[in-house]
Amino acid sequence: MELKQTPIPLPVLGRVQPRLALSRHLELGVRPNLKTPTEFTNISVDVLEPSGESIGGSILRYGSHTRIITTLALGIREDGGHLDNDASGTIYPILEISRGRVGAPTDEEMSLAQKLFELIKINKVIDSNNLRVGPLGTQIESTIEYPEEEDELQTKRYRYVITANIQVFGRSGPLFDLIWRLMMIALEQCQLPRVYQEANDFKGSQMRVAVRMRGRQLVKEDVGIESLKFDMSNKIPLVTPGSPRPSLLLCFKFGVFEGQVLSDIEGEVEELSVDSVFYLIREENSSVIRHISVQGKAVDYSHLVAALAMSGAAGTS
């Protein structure tokens, strides 16, 4: 009996023996996703206009399949006094990777959201002062008047709370770099509505606290958080002009396979095969690095240097 050689198509080999498939591809100088070892997939990000309760957002397109959408929502909380004296603020992300099922968040979703929360704060992306609610306006009939300075009689101070809802469609590999880019652009374009209270709150038998006139303004001595409203026609930017732009903080991912650094790992074969994965956040047009996280079998300094060089080429292209 003659035994015939059975050819195994590459997609099948990739599922059965991902390391072998990746190794064979790299011998030919190309990866299973047809990128070269130092190539990055194109990313485009569009800003979403505020609508309804959203104060901003962005949509990211990565390759031909992955789409990530974030919308930013706003809330208000009371200022924590000395507990809120950090120089930098952060956001509260809720992340969902669509996999055709509903249920509790997966470990990956929780880890990604937490990492984003931590790194936005550590990298001082948001100035904590910009999250302070400014002088409260007062709506009298159809106009809202804002005092120039905060009223000293107002004992309570408030802060904005930004919640980011992130939806991932068509996951094709590790996601943190994509989510970071998406979020930086969303935050850069985000505008915070000023806060006011309606004059009705001061009138008649519903009045709960002392109100007095000062100049042409009504002043409420202590404002309840429930009576505050957003003035969507009067907004101030979250990132003030002149301060560092979040979108200049670029995040890249890399993998190390048999001692070779692969940029922007993508696809099941690469994700399953690489020995180590690392993320790098750097400033654009600068040699300053903001974050590196490495996990894996064995990474050395030369891999990090190679990754930085690749990220530099990608950042300028």
Add this chain to the structure above:
Amino acid sequence: MSSLEVHAGVLGNSDGSCLYVVNGNKVITSVVGPIEAKARQELPQTVSLEVVVRPVTGLSNSREKLLEEKIRNLLQNIIIGFKYPRQTIQVVVQFLIADGRPEYTALELNMAINSAFYALVDAGVAMYKSFVSTVVAVPPEQGSSLIFDPSMEQIVASKSHHVVTYSVEHDECKIILLESNGLFEMKELKNILDAAKIQCLTVHEDVQRDVIESKLQQDYIWKS
């Protein structure tokens, strides 16, 4: 130099455990396993690793989930998985005193990794290599020397801080985990990694060896 206390085998009902105290922060880690895996955890060719991190107070949340993921990814590459197919090893890290802030987990990650090493050794789990973790903070002042095992205040005030874990095998060190945050350049990172390597080798020789030797003496005390 930081104050460091390591007590292995402190829990009677687990296969391995370690009480790890550094600069007043305290963590207790237990290892149970290899034990029979739950059906959904069972992996045909390797061990399934379950890592649970519990905070000082309250319930675990996404902060602990991220720590669990980092520790699990590290241990997966260290434990010789094929020796325990269809089995589970459970690692539970319980912080007792932790100088932590919501966004800074460097100290906790470092403590968890180091205590997990002693607990795994105590449990007799087969590992490819030893590993040692250290935290390095770079002070904001130009020319200041690096701070090893810094306090939380030093981390917050630092220019950058780094959790570096090296695997150690016959004096050969490889980075198996690196978490760097702050402002730094590649040249600086090289110096930090070199300094961390020396620190890790020192801890490996002076602390890890001593703890393992004294543990073995305790285990075989009936022989003498």
